[in-house]
Each structure stands twice: as C-alpha cells, then as structure tokens.
Amino acid sequence: VGTATTSPSDRSVADGAQERAIDRALVVLLGALGVTILLRETTTVLDGSGVRTWSTLFMAMSVQAFPFLVLGVVVSGLIAAFVSPTALQRLLPRRQGLAVPVAGLYGMALPGCECGSVPIAGRLIAGGLPAAPSLTFLLAAPAINPVVLISTAVAFPGQPGVVLARFVAALVAAIAVGWWWTRRANTAVSTPRSSHDHDHRSGNRLQTFASTTLHDLVMAGGYLVVGAAVAASIQIVVPRTVVDQVAGNEITAILTLTALAIVLSICSEADAFVAAGLPQFSMTSRLVFLVVGPMLDLKLIAMQQGTFGSAFVRRFAPATVLAAVGSAAVVGQVLL
Amino acid sequence: MNPRMRGYLALLLGAAMLRLVTSGSFRSFVSPRMQVPLAAAAVVLIAISFVAILGGKRSTAASAGDHHHDHHDEHHSARAMRVGWLLFVPLIVLVGINPTALDASSTDRFREAAPQRPSLVLPPLDPTVNEMSIARFQSYALYDAEQLAGRPITLTGFVADDDEFAAGGFVLTRFMIACCAADAYVLQIAIQPTTSLPEDTWVQVTGTWVEPPGGTYPAAGTFMIGLSPTSVTVLPSAPDNPYESAF
Numbered sequence: 001v002g003t004a005t006t007s008p009s010d011r012s013v014a015d016g017a018q019e020r021a022i023d024r025a026l027v028v029l030l031g032a033l034g035v036t037i038l039l040r041e042t043t044t045v046l047d048g049s050g051v052r053t054w055s056t057l058f059m060a061m062s063v064q065a066f067p068f069l070v071l072g073v074v075v076s077g078l079i080a081a082f083v084s085p086t087a088l089q090r091l092l093p094r095r096q097g098l099a100v101p102v103a104g105l106y107g108m109a110l111p112g113c114e115c116g117s118v119p120i121a122g123r124l125i126a127g128g129l130p131a132a133p134s135l136t137f138l139l140a141a142p143a144i145n146p147v148v149l150i151s152t153a154v155a156f157p158g159q160p161g162v163v164l165a166r167f168v169a170a171l172v173a174a175i176a177v178g179w180w181w182t183r184r185a186n187t188a189v190s191t192p193r194s195s196h197d198h199d200h201r202s203g204n205r206l207q208t209f210a211s212t213t214l215h216d217l218v219m220a221g222g223y224l225v226v227g228a229a230v231a232a233s234i235q236i237v238v239p240r241t242v243v244d245q246v247a248g249n250e251i252t253a254i255l256t257l258t259a260l261a262i263v264l265s266i267c268s269e270a271d272a273f274v275a276a277g278l279p280q281f282s283m284t285s286r287l288v289f290l291v292v293g294p295m296l297d298l299k300l301i302a303m304q305q306g307t308f309g310s311a312f313v314r315r316f317a318p319a320t321v322l323a324a325v326g327s328a329a330v331v332g333q334v335l336l
Numbered sequence: 337m338n339p340r341m342r343g344y345l346a347l348l349l350g351a352a353m354l355r356l357v358t359s360g361s362f363r364s365f366v367s368p369r370m371q372v373p374l375a376a377a378a379v380v381l382i383a384i385s386f387v388a389i390l391g392g393k394r395s396t397a398a399s400a401g402d403h404h405h406d407h408h409d410e411h412h413s414a415r416a417m418r419v420g421w422l423l424f425v426p427l428i429v430l431v432g433i434n435p436t437a438l439d440a441s442s443t444d445r446f447r448e449a450a451p452q453r454p455s456l457v458l459p460p461l462d463p464t465v466n467e468m469s470i471a472r473f474q475s476y477a478l479y480d481a482e483q484l485a486g487r488p489i490t491l492t493g494f495v496a497d498d499d500e501f502a503a504g505g506f507v508l509t510r511f512m513i514a515c516c517a518a519d520a521y522v523l524q525i526a527i528q529p530t531t532s533l534p535e536d537t538w539v540q541v542t543g544t545w546v547e548p549p550g551g552t553y554p555a556a557g558t559f560m561i562g563l564s565p566t567s568v569t570v571l572p573s574a575p576d577n578p579y580e581s582a583f
Binding site: 022025029032033036037040046049051052053055056057058059060061062063064066067070071074077154155157204206207209210211213214215217218219221222223225226229231232235236273274276277279280299 | 337338339341342343345346349353356362364365366370373374376377378380381384385387388391392417419420421422423424425426428429430431432433434435436437438439441442445447514515516517518519521582
C-alpha cells in the first residue's frame with residue numbers, strides 16, 4: 001500500500017498522501033485497540049464502575065441510533081441518485097410567501113436526519129430553487145419527517161403529545177425563519193460549494209446511490225459518536241444532584257438543554273432517545289432540546305459553513321436558535 | 337477518509353452489528369424489539385458497502401484519464417470526512433472493553449422508577465403462582481395492596497447489597513428500559529430475611545409482600561418495597577433480556 005510513486009503526476013502524489021494518511025490512521029486505531037485490551041487483561045483500570053457504565057451507555061446510544069441512521073442515509077442516497085432538483089422545483093408554488101410553508105410541509109417527505117438535509121438544500125438552491133423555501137425545508141425536514149416522529153413516539157411511549165408538540169414547534173420555527181429570510185436577506189445565499197455533487201452526475205446510478213449513502217453515513221455517524229460519548233460522559237461524570245438543580249428551574253433547564261442540543265450534535269433520528277434519558281428535565285425543556293437539535297448544532301454549523309459560506313451562518317444561526325427556542329417554549333407550555 | 341475506506345468501514349460496522357444481533361448481546365444495550373430493525377439495517381449496510389467497494393475499484397481503473405477534477409473534490413471531501421474515523425471508536429469499545437448489561441455497580445447512577453398509577457385495573461392474583469415483573473409488583477404494592485395479602489409472588493432479578501434498606505438480606509434489582517440502556521431506571525425490592533449472596537448473582541425469588549409499618553408507604557425515596565422470601569433460586573445465567581421493558 002502507498003507505493004504509487006512511479007509517475008510524478010498529481011494523482012499518484014495525492015494517492016500516496018491519502019494512502020499514508022490511511023496507514024497512519026489504521027496504526028493509531030490498532031494501537032488504541034491493543035492498548036485497551038492490554039489494560040483490560042493486565043490492570044483494573046477498565047474495571048471501575050464508571051468506565052463500565054460509560055461504555056454500556058455509549059454502546060446503547062450508538063446501537064439504538066444505528067437503524068435510524070442507516071434508513072436516513074439510504075433515503076438521502078436514493079433522492080440524490082434518482083430525483084432531479086428540477087422535478088422537486090415543479091412542486092412549489094411561485095409565490096414565496098406561500099412556497100415557504102409548503103416547502104416546510106414537504107419536509108415530512110424526507111425521512112432523514114439533518115446531515116442529509118444540508119446537502120439536499122444545497123442541491124435545491126444550486127438547481128435554481130429560491131433560498132427561503134429551501135432553507136425552510138432544510139430546517140423542517142430533520143424534525144418533522146416520519147422516521148423522526150416514529151422514533152420520538154418510540155422514545156416517549158404513551159405520550160403522543162410529545163410527537164405533536166415536536167411537529168408543530170419545529171414547523172412553526174422553520175416557517176418563521178423562512179419568512180424572515182424572504183423579507184430580509186433573500187439574495188445573500190452564495191451558490192453552494194457542494195463537496196460531492198460531481199458524484200451524482202457521473203457513473204451509474206447505483207454507484208451514485210452507494211457512494212452518497214456511505215458519504216452521509218460516515219459524516220453523520222462520526223458526529224453521532226461524539227454526541228453519544230459526550231452524553232454518556234455527562235451521565236457518568238456530572239453528579240445527579242447538579243443536574244437535578246439545573247433541571248429544577250424552568251429557565252435554566254431550557255438554557256441548559258439548548259446548549260446541550262447545540263453541543264451534542266446528535267442525529268435527529270436518535271435525539272429523542274437521549275431526551276427520554278433526561279427525565280429530570282421538564283417536558284418543555286426537553287421539547288426545546290428536540291426542536292433546536294435538528295435545526296442547529298455544532299456539526300450543522302460546520303456543514304452549513306462548508307455549503308453556504310461563513311457570512312450566511314453568522315446571520316442564519318442566531319435567527320434559527322431564537323425561532324426554535326421561542327417556538328418550542330410556547331408550544332411546550334400549550335401542548336405539554 | 338476516502339470513498340474506498342468508507343466502504344470498508346461500512347462493511348465492518350454492518351458485520352459488527354450483525355454479530356451483536358446473532359449473538360443476542362445487543363440485548364445488553366437496547367430493547368429486544370430492536371432485533372429486526374438492527375438486523376435489517378446491518379444487511380442493507382453490508383450490501384451497499386459491497387456496491388461501493390466493487391464499484392470504486394472499477395471506476396478507479398476506468399477513470400485514469402480525467403482524474404484531475406475528481407481528485408480535487410475528493411481530496412476536499414476526504415478532509416471534511418475526517419470525523420468519520422470516529423466510527424471506529426464503538427468498534428474499539430466493543431472489542432476492547434467488551435461492555436456488559438448494566439449491573440449492581442451501576443445502580444447508584446440511575447434513578448428509581450416511580451411506578452405510575454395503573455390506568456387499568458390490575459388483574460386479580462392467583463392463589464398459588466404469580467410470576468410477574470418487579471415493576472408490576474411495585475404497582476400492586478403501591479396501588480392495589482389488598483390483593484397482595486397472602487398471595488405468593490415470584491420475581492426475577494440480580495443481587496445487590498444495601499445496608500440501609502436490606503440489612504439481613506439483599507436487594508433484588510433489575511433495570512427497566514424504554515429504548516436503550518441510556519434511559520434506564522432501577523427497580524429494587526428488599527428481600528429479607530435471607531442469607532446474602534454475591535452481588536450480580538441472578539436469582540428467582542418467591543415470597544410474600546411485606547406490609548409497610550402503619551399500612552401506608554412514606555414519601556418516595558425513603559423506603560423500599562419488601563418481599564419476605566420463602567425460596568431463593570440461583571439462576572445459572574442472566575435471562576435472555578437482562579432488562580424489564582417499560583412498556
């Protein structure tokens with residue numbers, strides 16, 4: 001591996017660099033595995049209740065999210081390979097004021113998570129769709145699609161109000177941001193610099209499907225692992241009494257879970273299970289967590305910056321958080 | 337991470353998940369009803385990874401001519417995809433740490449379940465045999481205690497120590513989950529008087545409900561529902577599902 005140096009072309013240089021990077025990564029991974037097994041077999045470092053409970057919780061969240069994540073990226077791969085943006089374009093009314101809520105409702109048809117909707121919104125805008133409805137779709141789809149609503153229902157058994165509240169609050173927030181964008185900043189979205197658009201034009205469709213699916217899986221899955229690790233650590237490290245104190249006050253509970261939703265960056269198909277695991281927080285604050293997370297978090301900021309540019313994110317992100325928190329707080333008070 | 341590596345990673349993840357399902361150890365982490373979705377997702381992922389790996393080889397061989405554009409984009413994409421290497425972490429945790437279901441050492445980290453007042457009338461108890469979940473037994477004790485008088489109750493769980501509530505016995509413990517172990521609640525019943533057993537021993541206990549002093553339970557968190565055992569059977573291993581289901 002990594003010996004393609006026979007010609008001085010770009011390709012062999014790039015190949016060599018990539019192969020070396022992969023070799024390095026594999027050495028690190030095998031080393032980490034070896035050290036872990038060595039520690040397990042020869043010391044008691046990994047026998048502590050903290051480590052064991054952490055690894056169980058971490059695996060639990062990862063395993064639980066797995067089928068939802070796979071379903072989401074498979075569908076985003078299917079859309080990328082088999083549905084053209086122009087076909088989608090014909091589905092929207094011409095008047096933007098009307099197109100925004102319609103685009104929000106179309107979010108129900110995209111059973112994916114937020115990682116899938118960023119590249120899709122980028123493709124829609126690049127394909128000539130107005131920015132405001134595309135962005136409304138971007139915000140609404142990850143929170144109100146059937147997979148997310150079903151996983152929310154599974155995570156909160158016997159509480160259909162949570163599903164309804166999540167749907168209403170997310171849709172309202174997404175439409176509010178879309179209308180705001182129509183009035184204030186409609187022309188400011190740069191043409192997306194999509195990172196893997198070329199995949200969708202060349203090659204056969206099955207190949208396009210497979211590569212888009214795995215691209216989205218690796219991207220979303222990587223951030224999911226971060227989210228699960230942080231969430232498991234918080235459960236282990238932060239004393240329950242501290243969490244209970246923060247959770248006891250409605251305002252601090254909402255602020256804490258807003259911050260947590262942004263930091264954890266959990267896939268919207270899995271975040272309901274994390275929210276269900278925070279029973280000490282009020283239902284309204286957990287609804288805020290479920291509405292903010294799919295609309296804005298650290299991984300989304302990174303992805304939006306890559307697709308739409310930094311200037312866009314500086315305006316879009318604060319408006320999104322305000323709309324999401326406000327909408328969820330009001331809807332939570334009314335419905336939960 | 338480049339597309340070929342993504343293919344191998346997806347193959348590895350799918351295979352690991354399939355192994356978790358076929359070995360049954362996925363039940364240490366999530367509810368048993370996830371079996372079919374997990375298996376289906378694993379199989380789909382393995383199939384897609386084959387398409388990506390085989391197709392990737394073919395396109396690499398075929399596109400030797402006009403690679404410049406592809407490579408520029410691919411390189412950019414590969415850098416953005418560094419986060420994907422983190423997907424190896426669950427595999428390292430799985431193989432290296434080999435996590436088990438939540439056990440006696442974890443009980444202090446989880447909240448006690450507060451039994452909901454049953455919306456339906458609890459079914460009448462049999463005079464001779466009543467095998468039930470700990471959660472169900474707690475519902476009887478709190479909301480329909482008259483039925484329990486003199487009826488034998490059989491419960492399954494593991495042994496945990498607790499000097500405060502179960503001196504001269506042990507705490508029969510089991511976790512209850514809705515979806516995955518991250519949303520677990522702990523269920524505990526004081527088994528006394530009886531001889532103590534090592535923690536995490538799985539047992540089946542038959543006995544009768546212990547009426548609280550004065551006939552009613554005090555504030556939540558200040559008591560543990562009790563069972564006076566007539567027999568304690570040590571089970572050879574944990575049940576298939578180490579957890580009780582919340583619904």
